[in-house]
Amino acid sequence: MRTYILLAAMAFWPISAQADVTVRDGWARASVLESRPTAAYLTLASDREDQLIGIASPVAGHVTIHAVKADASGVSRMVEIDALNMFPGKTVTLAPGGMHFMLLDLSQKLEKGTTLPLSLTFASGATMQISVPVLGPGASGPQGD
Amino acid sequence: MRFARLTLWSMAFLALAGFALVTGLNLYLGGEESGVRYSGEADVRSEFTLTDHTGRQVTQADYSDRWQLVFFGFTHCPDVCPTTLAYMASVLDRLGGNADRVAPIFITVDPARDTVPVMAEYVSAFHPRLIGLTGSEAQTAEAARNFRTWFERSDDASAPDGYFMAHAGHIYLMRPDGAFEAVYQEGGQSSEALAEEIRKKI
Numbered sequence: 398m399r400t401y402i403l404l405a406a407m408a409f410w411p412i413s414a415q416a417d418v419t420v421r422d423g424w425a426r427a428s429v430l431e432s433r434p435t436a437a438y439l440t441l442a443s444d445r446e447d448q449l450i451g452i453a454s455p456v457a458g459h460v461t462i463h464a465v466k467a468d469a470s471g472v473s474r475m476v477e478i479d480a481l482n483m484f485p486g487k488t489v490t491l492a493p494g495g496m497h498f499m500l501l502d503l504s505q506k507l508e509k510g511t512t513l514p515l516s517l518t519f520a521s522g523a524t525m526q527i528s529v530p531v532l533g534p535g536a537s538g539p540q541g542d
Numbered sequence: 543m544r545f546a547r548l549t550l551w552s553m554a555f556l557a558l559a560g561f562a563l564v565t566g567l568n569l570y571l572g573g574e575e576s577g578v579r580y581s582g583e584a585d586v587r588s589e590f591t592l593t594d595h596t597g598r599q600v601t602q603a604d605y606s607d608r609w610q611l612v613f614f615g616f617t618h619c620p621d622v623c624p625t626t627l628a629y630m631a632s633v634l635d636r637l638g639g640n641a642d643r644v645a646p647i648f649i650t651v652d653p654a655r656d657t658v659p660v661m662a663e664y665v666s667a668f669h670p671r672l673i674g675l676t677g678s679e680a681q682t683a684e685a686a687r688n689f690r691t692w693f694e695r696s697d698d699a700s701a702p703d704g705y706f707m708a709h710a711g712h713i714y715l716m717r718p719d720g721a722f723e724a725v726y727q728e729g730g731q732s733s734e735a736l737a738e739e740i741r742k743k744i
Contacts, residue, residue: 535628
């Protein structure tokens with residue numbers, strides 16, 4: 398009996414491994430001026446423990462992950478983090494004023510109304526290619542203008 | 543003579559001990575002497591000599607017919623500055639007819655890169671009424687000092703020109719005479735709620 402359950406679980410394993418990570422509400426902020434870094438945001442969820450360890454875009458020289466941390470005196474500072482930890486049942490939200498992807502060395506200004514391709518690499522080996530809308534410089538969320 | 547001196551010392555000692563006791567008791571009981579005292583007047587003031595995004599030399603006196611809503615930042619800032627300026631723009635829009643009683647001001651902490659034309663292009667992306675102020679390193683540092691705000695150059699090899707500016711993210715509401723009224727932060731409350739609060743004050 399136990400063996401059957403195990404076999405059934407093994408049979409389904411590859412399917413669940415396929416649908417591991419979901420990404421939604423992605424967007425990027427349009428550049429106001431040339432050669433300025435800008436930011437992209439999204440919400441991540443995974444049905445197993447994983448880590449986002451790399452992010453890249455063909456229009457950015459490099460992309461870093463930043464969090465905002467307050468120090469003992471209450472001053473908020475941006476800190477670069479190496480990986481975003483993901484746990485089953487827990488969504489990770491990147492949003493203005495908090496965690497964000499910083500797009501550096503852009504080869505062109507990000508124009509509102511275009512889309513930004515991003516590729517995400519996870520510690521599990523999974524990779525994901527997504528494309529997020531570029532919203533106005535003053536947008537505050539994925540539904541912003 | 544010796545006796546008198548001893549008495550004096552004893553009295554001094556007793557007085558000190560008594561004072562210590564009373565103060566200690568007060569502190570312990572949470573009396574008036576204890577804790578932080580609020581003077582009601584914060585030593586944050588709008589006082590500056592800077593250049594606006596049209597190239598005009600200005601001081602706080604140029605805005606003395608209005609309240610001021612002031613934020614310090616820099617144009618190479620990818621997240622906090624655009625987010626906060628967009629929030630200020632939204633507050634201005636929600637102030638409606640009262641918006642002309644408030645001067646929305648963005649002061650750079652990175653004047654070496656944020657020149658007058660850079661500021662002009664930058665502020666216009668957020669709100670047509672947003673005023674961008676820049677100056678020499680000394681002038682912008684002095685403005686920040688008078689607002690008691692904090693900023694620091696943070697060297698980072700991956701940053702454009704090798705640095706970012708770390709800075710506090712406060713939005714100051716200042717009275718027409720340049721005195722401090724209140725401090726806010728993006729995300730502290732909705733732009734509707736902040737507009738309502740400002741409308742009541744002005």
